[in-house]
Amino acid sequence: MAIIDLAQVSRWYGNVVAVNDVSMRLEPGVTGLLGPNGAGKSTLITMMAGFLPPSAGSVTLGGRPLHGDPSVYREIGLVPEREEMYDAVTGWTFVLANARLHRLPDPEAAARRAIATVEMADAQDRDIRGYSKGMKQRIKMATAIVHDPTVLLLDEPFNGMDPRQRLHLMELLHRLGDEGRTILFSSHILEEVEQIAGRIEVMVAGRHAASGDFREIRRLMTQRPHQYTIRSSDDRALAAAVIGAGSTSGVELADDGVHVQATDFAAFVHALPRLAADRGIRLLEVRPADESLESVFSYLVAR
Numbered sequence: 174m175a176i177i178d179l180a181q182v183s184r185w186y187g188n189v190v191a192v193n194d195v196s197m198r199l200e201p202g203v204t205g206l207l208g209p210n211g212a213g214k215s216t217l218i219t220m221m222a223g224f225l226p227p228s229a230g231s232v233t234l235g236g237r238p239l240h241g242d243p244s245v246y247r248e249i250g251l252v253p254e255r256e257e258m259y260d261a262v263t264g265w266t267f268v269l270a271n272a273r274l275h276r277l278p279d280p281e282a283a284a285r286r287a288i289a290t291v292e293m294a295d296a297q298d299r300d301i302r303g304y305s306k307g308m309k310q311r312i313k314m315a316t317a318i319v320h321d322p323t324v325l326l327l328d329e330p331f332n333g334m335d336p337r338q339r340l341h342l343m344e345l346l347h348r349l350g351d352e353g354r355t356i357l358f359s360s361h362i363l364e365e366v367e368q369i370a371g372r373i374e375v376m377v378a379g380r381h382a383a384s385g386d387f388r389e390i391r392r393l394m395t396q397r398p399h400q401y402t403i404r405s406s407d408d409r410a411l412a413a414a415v416i417g418a419g420s421t422s423g424v425e426l427a428d429d430g431v432h433v434q435a436t437d438f439a440a441f442v443h444a445l446p447r448l449a450a451d452r453g454i455r456l457l458e459v460r461p462a463d464e465s466l467e468s469v470f471s472y473l474v475a476r
């Protein structure tokens with residue numbers, strides 16, 4: 174079984190701490206690495222691929238350090254985020270060259286198999302420069318799996334894909350995961366991750382913020398305190414009523430309305446209309462103040 178272990182891993186670039194004391198374990202199946210831009214996802218993936226040594230801590234595959242051991246690379250496939258590819262060659266030539274780099278005993282058969290897996294056989298003899306973004310992604314994927322690795326790492330693979338290409342890649346990752354491979358892909362979109370990942374690891378500002386299946390991550394996100402700005406026909410009376418009703422931890426009367434920090438999101442949203450109606454107050458606007466992904470993530474870190 175291919176198990177990647179990260180033990181108290183940090184990585185810094187000069188005085189930028191990109192990854193800060195992260196410990197996690199990746200097992201066979203599909204894991205999603207979720208986090209906003211700059212969270213340290215790419216740095217983490219590059220370390221797992223063995224291309225970058227950690228500044229502190231250890232990254233191992235089956236107990237072997239991932240950096241500096243060519244025999245471990247045979248077990249890893251990486252689909253990087255970068256777009257650039259040699260585009261004056263055909264998909265077939267590109268995948269075959271990678272098979273040869275791995276010194277596989279039968280590079281042609283391996284390239285054929287990898288191209289068939291990503292369903293690119295029909296387009297394999299065309300130059301890469303004529304491929305769509307999704308096709309390029311598939312050929313990159315074929316080069317990453319040409320040596321039949323037990324671990325597959327993908328950095329933001331869904332970026333820029335249309336819904337059909339997205340579905341195709343999701344099915345492929347499912348299939349590869351079901352075959353017992355350890356698959357990790359990064360994304361900054363929760364919906365994307367929860368559709369395919371059995372397990373989700375959340376990174377924020379270099380730190381490991383949460384981990385669990387999508388239900389747990391959803392629960393963490395919906396049960397956090399929510400902030401609203403409410404405008405009504407009588408903000409002062411509404412503020413008093415909201416304080417009296419409970420399920421809030423802070424109420425403030427401001428120029429643009431009543432600022433409310435709700436501790437129990439569901440209870441508050443349910444109670445508010447009745448609270449207002451009972452006092453003859455008209456609600457003009459209920460605006461969430463912190464629904465951005467960033468605020469969700471920073472809540473997860475602050476817990």
Ligand SMILES: Nc1ncnc2c1ncn2[C@@H]1O[C@H](COP(=O)(O)OP(=O)(O)OP(=O)(O)O)[C@@H](O)[C@H]1O
Binds near residue numbers: 186209215
């Ligand atoms: N080679 C580098 N030199 C200096 N700083 C870097 C380097 N690579 C990454 N960083 C910094 O490290 C932090 C984490 O970057 P990283 O690319 O790992 O995050 P990410 O979650 O993958 O973000 P994105 O989705 O935007 O790529 C950022 O602050 C970034 O600016």
